[in-house]
Amino acid sequence: MPDGNDSPSPPEASPRLAQGREHIVATVDEIPPGASKVVPIGRHGVGVYNVNGTFYAIANYCPHEGGPLCSGRARGRTVVDESVPGDSVMVRDNEFIYCPWHQWGFELATGTTAVKPEWSIRTYPVRVLGDDVLVTA
Numbered sequence: 272m273p274d275g276n277d278s279p280s281p282p283e284a285s286p287r288l289a290q291g292r293e294h295i296v297a298t299v300d301e302i303p304p305g306a307s308k309v310v311p312i313g314r315h316g317v318g319v320y321n322v323n324g325t326f327y328a329i330a331n332y333c334p335h336e337g338g339p340l341c342s343g344r345a346r347g348r349t350v351v352d353e354s355v356p357g358d359s360v361m362v363r364d365n366e367f368i369y370c371p372w373h374q375w376g377f378e379l380a381t382g383t384t385a386v387k388p389e390w391s392i393r394t395y396p397v398r399v400l401g402d403d404v405l406v407t408a
């Protein structure tokens with residue numbers, strides 16, 4: 272007899288963490304500068320990034336077409352190189368995450384995207400307490 276919930280649950284690597292609370296998601300050593308970890312908060316997870324010693328947390332969901340945002344690469348942003356006509360340079364290394372599906376870039380600190388600013392995504396408070404990284408999400 273069906274229970275009214277016919278959709279199968281996706282396989283889960285670890286139990287989901289409750290939303291609206293602060294969670295210990297890693298030790299500081301688990302996410303060294305330049306590294307990241309997706310933690311099981313909410314439906315799509317939350318990516319936690321260490322950018323030169325500062326931690327950021329951002330939703331693992333791209334608002335464009337629902338891509339797994341945090342499977343993309345973190346890198347900088349390309350701007351015009353004022354010193355070389357027609358050239359460009361990369362600035363703010365690792366401060367942006369680029370969706371693997373169509374390469375929209377999101378600023379890790381704010382969740383904003385230059386492509387379509389009104390479709391920016393959620394970021395979450397992160398703090399370090401002792402050796403632990405804590406995310407409120």
Ligand code: FES
Pocket residue numbers: 333334335336337338370371372373374375
């Ligand atoms: S789904 Fe992320 S850029 Fe298209």
